[in-house]
Amino acid sequence: MRLTFLGASMMVTGSSYLLEVGQRKILVDCGMFQGSKATEALNRRPFLFDPTTIDAVLLTHAHIDHSGLLPRLCKSGYKGKIYTSKATTDLCRIMLADSAHIQEFEAEIANRKGRRAGKTPVEPLYTVADAEVCLKQFHPVPYNVLFDIFPEIRVKLDDAGHILGSSIIEIWLIENDKTAKLVFSGDLGRPDQPIIKDPTYIDEADYIIMETTYGNRIHEHYDQLDALAGIIRDTVKRGGNIVIPAFAVGRTQIIIYFLHQLLKAGKIPDIPVFIDSPLAISATDIFMHNPQEFDVEAYDMLYKQQDNPLKLPHLNFTRTSDESKAINLLDEPVIIISASSMADAGRILHHLKHNLWRTEASILFVGYQAQGSLGRRLLEGAKRVKIMGEEISVKAQIHNMEGFSAHADQMQLLDWLEHLKTPPANIFLIHGEQEAAEAFAKVVDERLHIPTYIPHYGDSAVLDGRQFSIEGSAITLVDPKFQQLHEYLEQLDSDYMELRKRIEHITTEGDSKLPEIIEGVEKAGKFIRNTAEIIGNSK
Numbered sequence: 032m033r034l035t036f037l038g039a040s041m042m043v044t045g046s047s048y049l050l051e052v053g054q055r056k057i058l059v060d061c062g063m064f065q066g067s068k069a070t071e072a073l074n075r076r077p078f079l080f081d082p083t084t085i086d087a088v089l090l091t092h093a094h095i096d097h098s099g100l101l102p103r104l105c106k107s108g109y110k111g112k113i114y115t116s117k118a119t120t121d122l123c124r125i126m127l128a129d130s131a132h133i134q135e136f137e138a139e140i141a142n143r144k145g146r147r148a149g150k151t152p153v154e155p156l157y158t159v160a161d162a163e164v165c166l167k168q169f170h171p172v173p174y175n176v177l178f179d180i181f182p183e184i185r186v187k188l189d190d191a192g193h194i195l196g197s198s199i200i201e202i203w204l205i206e207n208d209k210t211a212k213l214v215f216s217g218d219l220g221r222p223d224q225p226i227i228k229d230p231t232y233i234d235e236a237d238y239i240i241m242e243t244t245y246g247n248r249i250h251e252h253y254d255q256l257d258a259l260a261g262i263i264r265d266t267v268k269r270g271g272n273i274v275i276p277a278f279a280v281g282r283t284q285i286i287i288y289f290l291h292q293l294l295k296a297g298k299i300p301d302i303p304v305f306i307d308s309p310l311a312i313s314a315t316d317i318f319m320h321n322p323q324e325f326d327v328e329a330y331d332m333l334y335k336q337q338d339n340p341l342k343l344p345h346l347n348f349t350r351t352s353d354e355s356k357a358i359n360l361l362d363e364p365v366i367i368i369s370a371s372s373m374a375d376a377g378r379i380l381h382h383l384k385h386n387l388w389r390t391e392a393s394i395l396f397v398g399y400q401a402q403g404s405l406g407r408r409l410l411e412g413a414k415r416v417k418i419m420g421e422e423i424s425v426k427a428q429i430h431n432m433e434g435f436s437a438h439a440d441q442m443q444l445l446d447w448l449e450h451l452k453t454p455p456a457n458i459f460l461i462h463g464e465q466e467a468a469e470a471f472a473k474v475v476d477e478r479l480h481i482p483t484y485i486p487h488y489g490d491s492a493v494l495d496g497r498q499f500s501i502e503g504s505a506i507t508l509v510d511p512k513f514q515q516l517h518e519y520l521e522q523l524d525s526d527y528m529e530l531r532k533r534i535e536h537i538t539t540e541g542d543s544k545l546p547e548i549i550e551g552v553e554k555a556g557k558f559i560r561n562t563a564e565i566i567g568n569s570k
């Protein structure tokens with residue numbers, strides 16, 4: 032049998048693995064690559080297998096970096112079933128449709144520009160219609176029940192405690208009278224997350240394919256409820272709004288849950304809360320239709336105390352963009368939860384435009400802010416930002432609350448492995464940047480003495496019982512020139528922020544270096560405008 036790594040190799044995006052057993056081909060996850068332009072270009076690359084030859088697909092969870100290329104797979108000829116949990120099926124219904132909308136929208140924008148430049152039109156990666164066809168192939172299965180997808184392939188899903196419906200996938204395989212058990216961890220949740228259950232411990236496996244997003248990090252522990260209450264109370268006292276950029280699925284519902292608890296405890300004033308993201312509204316609905324996935328606390332609250340943990344007395348859902356714009360006409364302080372989580376697209380831009388310049392307002396980040404995103408620039412202390420073509424001065428208080436991650440940290444990943452009753456023959460470390468995967472490999476070796484392997488994109492592991500060998504691939508994932516450019520740009524970003532901070536500290540008038548500094552900055556500006564001209568209008 033053979034296991035090929037088709038994504039999430041030394042990166043946290045594009046999860047996909049091909050498992051070949053005899054004549055059967057099984058695909059585990061079919062994720063979209065998200066991130067830089069060079070990484071996203073991989074989404075258009077032909078699949079490294081013939082989609083018509085795949086016999087079954089197993090899906091760990093609904094996040095787009097695990098599910099996002101399924102519509103393309105089906106469009107390219109895959110006609111079989113997509114096995115996953117019920118809640119994942121429900122979430123994919125909205126998330127794949129949303130992703131298809133984005134694909135169609137981006138293609139339309141590119142074509143509008145392209146037509147003027149006489150370019151051949153680009154096709155969207157897939158359309159809403161493609162996503163709908165693909166959703167018909169979803170086949171929900173319950174957790175913790177063994178089922179045979181083929182006589183030689185038995186599967187079980189267990190709750191991974193990462194997001195609603197997320198699964199660890201256990202697979203038992205038979206080939207030439209030899210058996211092997213593989214466990215795909217999927218994205219493993221952080222224990223004690225609100226609403227959803229803790230990750231399931233696994234007893235045994237011959238091979239584990241394990242995520243390492245935070246393989247080199249340990250989450251900070253502090254009282255999140257207290258911190259959130261403090262920010263809300265202070266902002267309301269100043270008469271400002273609290274704007275929270277958040278992922279529509281998972282993060283938004285956790286914040287509603289926290290607000291519910293704080294209100295019940297009388298720790299925050301009862302002010303209006305707006306969920307301003309159509310996707311977040313649908314996702315909250317799906318949470319309410321899947322209470323069987325809730326942890327004991329949330330379940331008891333809902334059924335024993337008849338107290339819906341995802342409801343608030345003044346919770347408002349805004350679906351249309353007019354309703355969204357009307358929020359900023361209100362005089363009283365409100366809480367606005369909107370997407371995107373990194374504040375670089377979507378309705379949140381509108382709310383930032385109306386609140387960033389107000390000293391009384393607060394912007395609260397609750398998730399990772401990637402290098403170069405507007406969120407990151409605000410956290411790094413930018414004094415002015417450009418939003419929808421308009422210069423906005425930053426006067427609001429900018430807060431960052433860590434610890435909302437839906438991923439287990441290094442200690443929690445280790446703890447999950449420590450619950451195995453017999454050690455596996457090998458652990459393949461995936462879904463982590465190189466540093467994270469390498470750091471985790473080191474602690475697994477030191478603490479558990481289990482061998483690990485960090486695969487490259489396209490590598491295959493040939494498994495023979497508990498013996499295996501690696502067939503390395505010669506595929507270059509990203510053109511090294513693109514990679515180099517990407518690294519330069521990241522460096523440029525941080526150099527710029529550093530320089531800006533230092534220049535802004537020159538406060539004394541008549542500083543002798545000032546004319547020279549102005550000249551230098553002018554030169555840099557000219558250089559950037561020249562580069563822009565070289566690029567022209569090409570996208």
Ligand SMILES: [Zn+2]
Nearest residue numbers: 092094193218
């Ligand atoms: Zn995930």
